[in-house]
Amino acid sequence: MSNDTSRRSFLTKGLAAGAAATVATAAKAATPDPLITEVQPWAQSFGDGVDATPYGLPTAHEGDVIRRNVEWLTADTVSSINFTPIHALDGTITPQGCAFERHHSGAIDLKKEDYRLMINGLVDNPLVFSYADLERFPRQNHVYFCECAANTGMEWAGAQLNGAQFTHGMIHNMEYTGVPLRTLLEEAGLDTAGDLKDKWVFVEGADASSNGRSIPMAKALDDCLIAFKANGEALRKEHGYPVRLVVPGWEGNMWVKWIRRIEVMDGPVESREETSKYTDTLEDGTSRKWTWEMDAKSVVTSPSPQSPITHGKGPLVVSGLAWSGRGAITRVDVSKDGGMTWETARLAKPGEKMALTRFYLDTEWDGSEMMLQSRAMDETGYVQPTKAQLREVRGLNSIYHNNCIQTWLVRANGEAENVEVS
Amino acid sequence: MSNDTSRRSFLTKGLAAGAAATVATAAKAATPDPLITEVQPWAQSFGDGVDATPYGLPTAHEGDVIRRNVEWLTADTVSSINFTPIHALDGTITPQGCAFERHHSGAIDLKKEDYRLMINGLVDNPLVFSYADLERFPRQNHVYFCECAANTGMEWAGAQLNGAQFTHGMIHNMEYTGVPLRTLLEEAGLDTAGDLKDKWVFVEGADASSNGRSIPMAKALDDCLIAFKANGEALRKEHGYPVRLVVPGWEGNMWVKWIRRIEVMDGPVESREETSKYTDTLEDGTSRKWTWEMDAKSVVTSPSPQSPITHGKGPLVVSGLAWSGRGAITRVDVSKDGGMTWETARLAKPGEKMALTRFYLDTEWDGSEMMLQSRAMDETGYVQPTKAQLREVRGLNSIYHNNCIQTWLVRANGEAENVEVS
Numbered sequence: 001m002s003n004d005t006s007r008r009s010f011l012t013k014g015l016a017a018g019a020a021a022t023v024a025t026a027a028k029a030a031t032p033d034p035l036i037t038e039v040q041p042w043a044q045s046f047g048d049g050v051d052a053t054p055y056g057l058p059t060a061h062e063g064d065v066i067r068r069n070v071e072w073l074t075a076d077t078v079s080s081i082n083f084t085p086i087h088a089l090d091g092t093i094t095p096q097g098c099a100f101e102r103h104h105s106g107a108i109d110l111k112k113e114d115y116r117l118m119i120n121g122l123v124d125n126p127l128v129f130s131y132a133d134l135e136r137f138p139r140q141n142h143v144y145f146c147e148c149a150a151n152t153g154m155e156w157a158g159a160q161l162n163g164a165q166f167t168h169g170m171i172h173n174m175e176y177t178g179v180p181l182r183t184l185l186e187e188a189g190l191d192t193a194g195d196l197k198d199k200w201v202f203v204e205g206a207d208a209s210s211n212g213r214s215i216p217m218a219k220a221l222d223d224c225l226i227a228f229k230a231n232g233e234a235l236r237k238e239h240g241y242p243v244r245l246v247v248p249g250w251e252g253n254m255w256v257k258w259i260r261r262i263e264v265m266d267g268p269v270e271s272r273e274e275t276s277k278y279t280d281t282l283e284d285g286t287s288r289k290w291t292w293e294m295d296a297k298s299v300v301t302s303p304s305p306q307s308p309i310t311h312g313k314g315p316l317v318v319s320g321l322a323w324s325g326r327g328a329i330t331r332v333d334v335s336k337d338g339g340m341t342w343e344t345a346r347l348a349k350p351g352e353k354m355a356l357t358r359f360y361l362d363t364e365w366d367g368s369e370m371m372l373q374s375r376a377m378d379e380t381g382y383v384q385p386t387k388a389q390l391r392e393v394r395g396l397n398s399i400y401h402n403n404c405i406q407t408w409l410v411r412a413n414g415e416a417e418n419v420e421v422s
Numbered sequence: 423m424s425n426d427t428s429r430r431s432f433l434t435k436g437l438a439a440g441a442a443a444t445v446a447t448a449a450k451a452a453t454p455d456p457l458i459t460e461v462q463p464w465a466q467s468f469g470d471g472v473d474a475t476p477y478g479l480p481t482a483h484e485g486d487v488i489r490r491n492v493e494w495l496t497a498d499t500v501s502s503i504n505f506t507p508i509h510a511l512d513g514t515i516t517p518q519g520c521a522f523e524r525h526h527s528g529a530i531d532l533k534k535e536d537y538r539l540m541i542n543g544l545v546d547n548p549l550v551f552s553y554a555d556l557e558r559f560p561r562q563n564h565v566y567f568c569e570c571a572a573n574t575g576m577e578w579a580g581a582q583l584n585g586a587q588f589t590h591g592m593i594h595n596m597e598y599t600g601v602p603l604r605t606l607l608e609e610a611g612l613d614t615a616g617d618l619k620d621k622w623v624f625v626e627g628a629d630a631s632s633n634g635r636s637i638p639m640a641k642a643l644d645d646c647l648i649a650f651k652a653n654g655e656a657l658r659k660e661h662g663y664p665v666r667l668v669v670p671g672w673e674g675n676m677w678v679k680w681i682r683r684i685e686v687m688d689g690p691v692e693s694r695e696e697t698s699k700y701t702d703t704l705e706d707g708t709s710r711k712w713t714w715e716m717d718a719k720s721v722v723t724s725p726s727p728q729s730p731i732t733h734g735k736g737p738l739v740v741s742g743l744a745w746s747g748r749g750a751i752t753r754v755d756v757s758k759d760g761g762m763t764w765e766t767a768r769l770a771k772p773g774e775k776m777a778l779t780r781f782y783l784d785t786e787w788d789g790s791e792m793m794l795q796s797r798a799m800d801e802t803g804y805v806q807p808t809k810a811q812l813r814e815v816r817g818l819n820s821i822y823h824n825n826c827i828q829t830w831l832v833r834a835n836g837e838a839e840n841v842e843v844s
Contacts, residue, residue, distance in 0.1 A: 038550055040538040040682035043630045047528030048660065049499025054488040056519040057477060059659040061533055066476040077471025089654040090599040091563045093515060097478040098655065106469030111483055116462040128460050136737040138784040141513045141770040177512040208465045231653065232511040233520065237481040238470065260462035315558040348563040362560040 057097070065089075067098050070166060073154075078106035079209075081148065083169030086299070086321065087306040092143070092173055092348070092356045096236045099172035102148050104209035107238040108258055115242050117184075117226070121263035122199065124189025131242055134226060137179040137187070142225070142248065143355045145323045147171040147294050149251035149278050149400040155387070157396050159407075159418040163306040167406060167418060168299040171323070173356035176246050178227030181220050181262070190264060192221055202269045203245055206260040213254045214268035215247065219292075223248045226259070249325030249354040250292040251400070253278050283395030294325030296384050297403035298332055298359070298376035309414030313367035318345075322357045324378035329357040331377040336363075338371030338407060338421040339386065345374070370410040371421060387420065479519075487511075489520050492588060495576075500528035501631075503570065505591030508721070508743065509728040514565070514595055514770070514778045518658045521594035524570050526631035529660040530680055537664050539606075539648070543685035544621065546611025553664055556648060559601040559609070564647070564670070565777045567745045569593040569716050571673035571700050571822035577809070579818050581829075581840040585728040589828060589840060590721040593745070595778035598668050600649030603642050603684070612686060614643055624691045625667055628682040635676045636690035637669065641714075645670045648681070671747030671776040672714040673822070675700050705817030716747035718806050719825035720754055720781070720798035731836030735789035740767075744779045746800035751779040753799040758785075760793030760829060760843040761808065767796070792832040793843060809842065 058065065067082040074080035084100040101107065112131040120126040148170035154160045161167045185201075186192055199217040204210045215224070225246040228235060235241040240257025247254040253273060268274070279287040300320040303309045309316065322329045329351035333342040345359040359374070376384045387404040409419040480487065489504040496502035506522040523529065534553040542548040570592035576582045583589045607623075608614055621639040626632045637646070647668040650657060657663040662679025669676040675695060690696070701709040722742040725731045731738065744751045751773035755764040767781040781796070798806045809826035831841040 038538065039540055040532075040536075040628045040680075042628055042632060042682070043527070043530045043680075045630065046500040047525065047530035047629060049528055050489070050491045050502045050504040050523045050525060050660075051499045052529065053519075053523075053658075053660055054490070054504075055479060056489075056521075056658050056660060057479070058656060059531070059663050061663070062656045065655060067472070067478075068476070069472045077473045078468040080472045082472040082476075088656075090561065090651045091597045091654045093597045093653040095517065095653050095655050097475075097519070099478075101472045101475075103469065103472060105465070106471055107474065108465045108469035109481070110462075114462075116460065118461055132733055136733065136739060138768075139512065139739060139741070139770075139782060141780055175513045175515045206462045206464055207469060208467065210464060229512045231515040231517050232513045233487060233517050234480060234484045234510075236475075236478050238472075238475055238478060241481050241483070258462075258465075260464070311554055311558065317558060317561065319561075346560075348561075358563055360561060 065098065067100060068165060070161070079104050081150070081170055083165045084172055085165050086169050086171070086301050087164040087304050089301070090319065090358070092321075092358050093231060094172035094174055096174065096230055096233070096239060099174065099239065100148070100170050101238045102170065102252060103207070103238070104211050105207045108207045109237060110206065110242060110258055112242045117243060117259060118261045119184055119188040119264070120261065121265055123185065123264050127188045129184065131228070134179055134228065134243065137183050139177055139179055140225060141175060141177050143173060143175045143352065144246060144248045145171055145173045145354060145356050146246075146252045146255050147323070149253055152402040152404070152406075153399040155404070156391075156398050156402055159420050162418045164299055164301050164304040165306060170252070171356075174230040175232065176225055176227040177229035178225035178246060181224040181226055181245070184226060185220065185264070196221070198266060200265050200268050202263045202265055203254070203256045203259060204261050205256045206258040211253070211256055211273055212269060212271045213256060213273055214265075214271065215254060219247065219250070249294060251278065251294060254292065278400060280394065280400050281397045283393065291401050294323070295401065295403040296322070296324035296326065296329070296376045296378040296382045298322035298374040298384060299406045300334070300372050300374050300408060303372065303410050303414070303416050304408050305416045305418060308416055309365065309410065311414075313365050316363050316365040318361040318363060318372065320359055320374050322359055322374065322376035323355070324376065324382065325354060326382060327379040328353050329376055330379050332357070332359040333375045334361040335373040335375070336370040339373050339405065342375065351379070367412060369412055371419070372408045372410055372416070373405050375405055487520065489522060490587060492583070501526050503572070503592055505587045506594055507587050508591050508593070508723050509586040509726050511723070512741065512780070514743075514780050515653060516594035516596055518596065518652055518655070518661060521596065521661065522570070522592050523660045524592065524674060525629070525660070526633050527629045530629045531659060532628065532664060532680055534664045539665060539681060540683045541606055541610040541686070542683065543687055545607065545686050549610045551606065553650070556601055556650065556665065559605050561599055561601055562647060563597060563599050565595060565597045565774065566668060566670045567593055567595045567776060567778050568668075568674045568677050569745070571675055574824040574826070574828075575821040577826070578813075578820050578824055581842050584840045586721055586723050586726040587728060592674070593778075596652040597654065598647055598649040599651035600647035600668060603646040603648055603667070606648060607642065607686070618643070620688060622687050622690050624685045624687055625676070625678045625681060626683050627662075627678045628680040633675070633678055633695055634691060634693045635678060635695055636687075636693065637676060641669065641672070671716060673700065673716060676714065700822060702816065702822050703819045705815065713823050716745070717823065717825040718744070718746035718748065718751070718798045718800040718804045720744035720796040720806060721828045722756070722794050722796050722830060725794065725832050725836070725838050726830050727838045727840060730838055731787065731832065733836075735787050738785050738787040740783040740785060740794065742781055742796050744781055744796070744798035745777070746798065746804065747776060748804060749801040750775050751798055752801050754779070754781040755797045756783040757795040757797070758792040761795055761827065764797065773801070789834055791834055793841070794830045794832055794838070795827050797827055
């Protein structure tokens with residue numbers, strides 16, 4: 001087959017999914033060699049040896065796929081957030097290297113050898129565990145999402161941040177390995193067969209802020225993990241090395257990093273982090289008490305403002321993420337007309353409890369404007385609400401737990417922007 | 423609770439899983455502050471801000487958890503291997519940054535914008551796809567292991583490499599996102615409803631070695647992926663950026679990186695990479711033709727030579743990995759006495775097809791020597807063989823497809839070494 005033949009075959013194939021795109025790309029390619037549009041040339045020299053990257057980083061060509069913070073959002077980067085580049089990712093796993101961070105007093109440096117975890121309070125045998133101790137208890141592995149309660153928080157009052165990374169990127173999804181908190185509480189002499197319905201644990205980190213939070217005992221004994229690995233390897237410093245708490249499905253602020261102490265108590269502490277912060281202001285000015293679970297939510301990651309359509313009309317993959325703190329995602333719908341009509345998306349895999357689910361809508365784009373939305377449903381029957389529905393209950397002054405349907409206006413030129421539908 | 427109280431409670435709790443370890447660790451801790459053995463001190467200053475790590479790397483404390491090559495194994499690092507630090511990982515996902523590499527002529531630098539994939543040969547419409555074209559076809563996500571056919575190859579003749587990283591580390595396990603090869607072949611006009619039983623595809627990379635391999639059409643149409651993401655993000659350069667072939671369950675050499683061309687043919691090419699290399703020498707000096715599938719296999723990753731037991735007797739977590747190229751792992755057994763008696767390990771999750779499965783044996787160590795082994799079984803009923811069983815068929819001169827049971831001698835001091843059992 002000559003290159004001419006392949007070119008002709010491709011271009012005369014009127015319905016070929018890629019035809020328009022190839023022409024467009026070829027026209028843009030700034031190469032002097034006309035054959036580059038046809039055949040990938042062979043390398044004429046050696047590439048890097050296996051000693052080039054003892055621990056590897058992304059190629060420089062992907063240098064813009066990084067966590068990013070928003071300068072005006074916080075006064076200082078030690079108490080701030082950066083956002084996962086979800087617009088550029090696919091699948092479900094978030095690499096640790098670009099997984100969002102939230103610190104209240106910066107990411108601290110601890111060594112495994114120095115690490116200690118105390119369990120005290122209303123237990124028969126208060127204990128202090130070293131890291132080596134933790135490794136001697138039976139471990140579990142689970143993929144869970146961790147979402148900041150403030151994710152999408154800037155969008156209450158209107159469409160403000162232009163990009164899925166910034167509107168929805170306070171989330172990551174990793175395979176955590178750790179010891180069930182239940183196991184360690186039992187080791188400390190907690191009678192888990194007893195009446196514990198009024199008992200709580202208070203958890204605090206070793207960073208200067210300590211970030212203390214109260215967790216009802218039922219959750220502590222259900223599925224919380226004392227985790228030391230994420231995606232197979234040690235936690236990164238910024239994710240709580242050497243040990244963090246995992247509270248599946250509940251707001252990220254409770255996933256205490258550099259966890260140093262767990263106190264069993266007969267009530268919640270009502271700490272700063274669960275009163276003046278991380279509570280939800282309602283329309284009447286009062287605040288909801290205890291809103292821990294992350295409600296079902298979804299977002300189209302591509303196309304989106306940072307991931308425009310660069311090809312013409314024809315085949316288009318619409319892709320996004322859905323998740324629920326109450327269990328597995330069972331269905332995601334996608335609308336191209338701002339919620340008037342919906343098509344059911346394809347889930348890449350059956351939803352898993354408290355883990356990100358990837359959805360795709362394999363569709364044809366007619367080249368006209370779209371108001372793209374996605375709507376998640378979980379196994380409890382919960383349906384992700386519109387922004388208007390949320391505002392009816394919550395008003396405009398909330399910060400946390402905004403799980404409303406997101407709208408991207410996709411223009412005829414393929415560019416997208418963050419908009420509201422009335 | 424005072425620190426004294428907690429200390430006393432812990433130390434007097436004779437059966438506490440961690441007691442011995444804590445004493446040992448505390449004794450070793452070179453801190454001048456006696457309280458360090460009791461309570462993790464709070465940080466007295468801020469840590470890193472969120473702008474410290476736009477793309478993060480592991481903490482320096484984990485600086486030894488890296489891919490490593492073996493200097494004497496190959497003449498040059500551009501045609502060489504480095505090994506995943508499986509002895510230090512847990513869970514199942516391998517981060518791209520420490521996932522093993524094998525190159526035949528080095529890792530080459532390509533840009534998405536310049537990338538082209540040709541499908542030609544016995545198809546009605548030969549096509550050349552740009553990267554942007556590939557993004558317009560329906561995608562799938564799957565976690566698959568990729569194992570080099572030579573993994574464990576140095577062990578045929580005896581116990582040679584002292585560490586799970588080196589005996590079994592030519593493997594990784596990632597969540598791949600890509601387009602089914604079937605879809606692209608159909609796009610190029612292959613009649614997948616026709617009689618294709620004698621048809622093959624020949625696949626080649628854009629690196630100087632090209633690494634051409636023949637794949638029977640049934641496999642090409644079954645589950646092969648043209649993949650562009652691993653663990654959510656773009657492939658790293660050393661893993662074939664921007665596009666590699668994924669051939670689930672089959673030897674890693676077929677997972678062509680920087681894939682440039684796929685030719686449909688009426689027979690195999692019998693290229694260098696499938697004749698003089700990547701064939702298995704039998705005891706009689708002849709070679710097996712076509713041994714693509716990776717047989718069921720497992721290894722204890724901890725304790726192991728690079729991951730000794732550092733605590734005394736008592737609770738011990740034995741952990742390892744199991745996998746099969748023929749489907750899901752259904753059971754893993756662990757022996758402490760070189761295969762005389764076996765205990766069934768706990769699988770962290772039900773096995774998934776052609777993906778790593780993590781197993782644990784939560785046990786008590788009496789402090790005496792162990793001959794640790796693991797034995798995997800898959801859904802086809804296949805049982806991982808002993809080295810003696812393999813040698814009966816394959817002799818001593820093979821390189822590839824060594825899936826025999828591995829033995830670690832764990833000494834009373836907790837150190838481990840690679841040994842053979844007769």
